[in-house]
Amino acid sequence: MIRTQQTLQTNLGNPILECTGITKRFGGLTAVNNVDFKIHNGEVVGLVGDNGAGKSTLVQIISGVYLPDEGQICVDGEKVAFSSPMDARNAGIETIYQDLAxxxxxxxxxxxxxxxxxxxxxxxxxxxxxxxxxxxxxxxxxxxxxxxxxxxxxxxxxxxxxxxxxxxxxxSIYWNAKLLIMDEPTAALGVPEQRKVYELVGKLKERNVPIIVISHNMNDVFTVADRIVVLRRGKKVADVNVSDTNDEQIVSWMVGKDDDSKESE
Ligand SMILES: Nc1ncnc2c1ncn2[C@@H]1O[C@H](COP(=O)(O)OP(=O)(O)OP(=O)(O)O)[C@@H](O)[C@H]1O
Ligand SMILES: [Mg+2]
Structure with missing residues (x-):
């Protein structure tokens, strides 16, 4: 079933994943700071931010690599605490890292x-x-x-x-991923291959699989995502529908020139 942007925005239902107040510290450094994040079936969320903003750490918490120091994660409305990546995979959360494993x-x-x-x-x-x-x-x-x-x-x-x-x-699809996370899926690829990967993201979206995509490439993010979440120094500074923003605004949130952070809901 192909869902239009319109139906996505008006008929999202309950989130498949909902993170509340997630904080992760590495020694004195707070890599992820009190972040709320959710995603619904059929949604593609672009997770963006400058180097070191906390994107990978946040998805590693969601995929069972780290336990958060604070905050809670619910999958399908149930509270979870993954103690390993296999735990998260068994719950239907599949993560594709750049090195792919x-x-x-x-x-x-x-x-x-x-x-x-x-x-x-x-x-x-x-x-x-x-x-x-x-x-x-x-x-x-x-x-x-x-x-x-x-x-x-x-x-x-x-x-x-x-x-x-x-x-x-x-x-990931064979094992019926409930949620697919891709951390910089195209960073090491040539242009035609990047296009192919994003075509595949489109196909999964048609199958209603929700996807979190981390990318530094604004073009890609605007092409595939329905919503963009911006992290800056561990904090979520924006959470907006693609149709309500543009790349200039996203970049200004990423680098912090514009101090008005924004949430779409
Ligand atoms: N295992 C770790 N031990 C200590 N510090 C860490 C560890 N992992 C990440 N950090 C620090 O946490 C912060 C967030 O890192 P993270 O990898 O989440 O950033 P990122 O947004 O994914 O950046 P990039 O775009 O460069 O991949 C950085 O300052 C990083 O140095
Ligand atoms: Mg990273």
Missing amino acids: LATNLNAADNIFLGREILNKKTKMFSVLDRKTMKEEARTILKELEITIPGLDRPIRELSGGQRQAVAISR
């Missing part, structure tokens, strides 16, 4: 099933992987997302950056 010596199918392998039913006791099923399932999900990679048997190290991103995204 793919195993470069394994092929795409093995990567999609990494840590969640399908065992051969007949020989389950010997832990034999059901490679045939994993490969078929991988082929299906890649086809569904219209992702072309050179060969399902090729190790990931032989794929381009964009193709690796695509495999990581398929993995």
